[in-house]
Amino acid sequence: MTEQSVNGYVVNFAEVSTVGLESSPHAEALAGLRANEARYFHNKYKHAFTTHAATTDQASSTIAWVHRILADERDITIGSTPLEATEFEVEGIRWGYVFYESGLSINVLYSIDGAGKRAVGFKLADGMDVPVELADRFKFARQRSKLAGTIRGSFFVIKGQY
Numbered sequence: 001m002t003e004q005s006v007n008g009y010v011v012n013f014a015e016v017s018t019v020g021l022e023s024s025p026h027a028e029a030l031a032g033l034r035a036n037e038a039r040y041f042h043n044k045y046k047h048a049f050t051t052h053a054a055t056t057d058q059a060s061s062t063i064a065w066v067h068r069i070l071a072d073e074r075d076i077t078i079g080s081t082p083l084e085a086t087e088f089e090v091e092g093i094r095w096g097y098v099f100y101e102s103g104l105s106i107n108v109l110y111s112i113d114g115a116g117k118r119a120v121g122f123k124l125a126d127g128m129d130v131p132v133e134l135a136d137r138f139k140f141a142r143q144r145s146k147l148a149g150t151i152r153g154s155f156f157v158i159k160g161q162y
Contacts, residue, residue, distance in 0.1 A: 008050040008058065008086070011038035016147060020053060020084050026103035029125035032148035033105050034084075037097065039147065045091065051084040051099065059085035062096045066108055069120060069162050076133055080104055092116065103128035110162065118158035126150050 009020055013035040018027040021034070038049035052059040062085040070076040080102035087096045093116065096108040103125030110118050122134060126149035130140060140152035 008052045009084070011035055011049045011051060013039040013042065013147060020051060021099065023081075024083065024101045024103055024125075026125040026128050029127055029149060030099060030103050030105070032145065033103075033123055033125050033151060034099055036145045036147045036151065037105070037107075041090070047088065047090050049086065050088075051086045051097070054082040054084060054098075058087075062087040063098050065162065066096050066098050066106055066120075069108055069158060069160075070106070072160055072162075073120070073158055074137070074156065076137075078104070078106070078131070079133060080131065102131060104131055108158070110158065114161075119155050120158060121153060121155040124152040 011034055016031050016035045018031045021027045021030050024030050034051065041047040041049045054060070054063060063082050067078070070078065078100060080100035082098050083101055084099045085097060087094070089112070092112050094110040094112055098106045105123040107121045109121070122138065124130065124140060138154040140154045143151050143153065145151050
């Protein structure tokens with residue numbers, strides 16, 4: 001599949017593509033970051049990581065959920081335009097991802113039963129600056145990825161119910 005369809009874009013981690021991310025100045029690095037996530041979910045859960053354009057109904061509800069958590073938990077408003085999002089459930093965990101034009105990726109891990117982990121993760125595409133809205137609030141650790149180059153990431157634990 002080389003372009004997004006009504007059913008979304010199944011991310012191929014063997015052949016990294018910028019489909020859906022072309023307007024980002026960090027499209028290649030963001031595509032690698034997205035492919036890195038797809039590989040993780042394929043290897044750990046045998047889940048096909050499928051994203052939807054931010055303008056679709058599937059994506060807009062995910063973006064609203066992620067943005068509500070950011071606003072309620074830490075009074076954070078992301079200034080960049082969302083390009084894609086995905087939401088799914090595996091092994092009792094609800095996952096939401098939003099990929100932004102700036103090269104930022106935000107994920108929400110939310111255990112459904114309430115007893116597990118609940119957190120928001122931030123990942124920065126290789127070469128992008130830390131967004132102003134996150135710069136003084138989070139420290140970013142580095143990790144290497146064959147697909148994404150150097151990924152910088154941070155997170156916080158969710159305290160509320162969503």
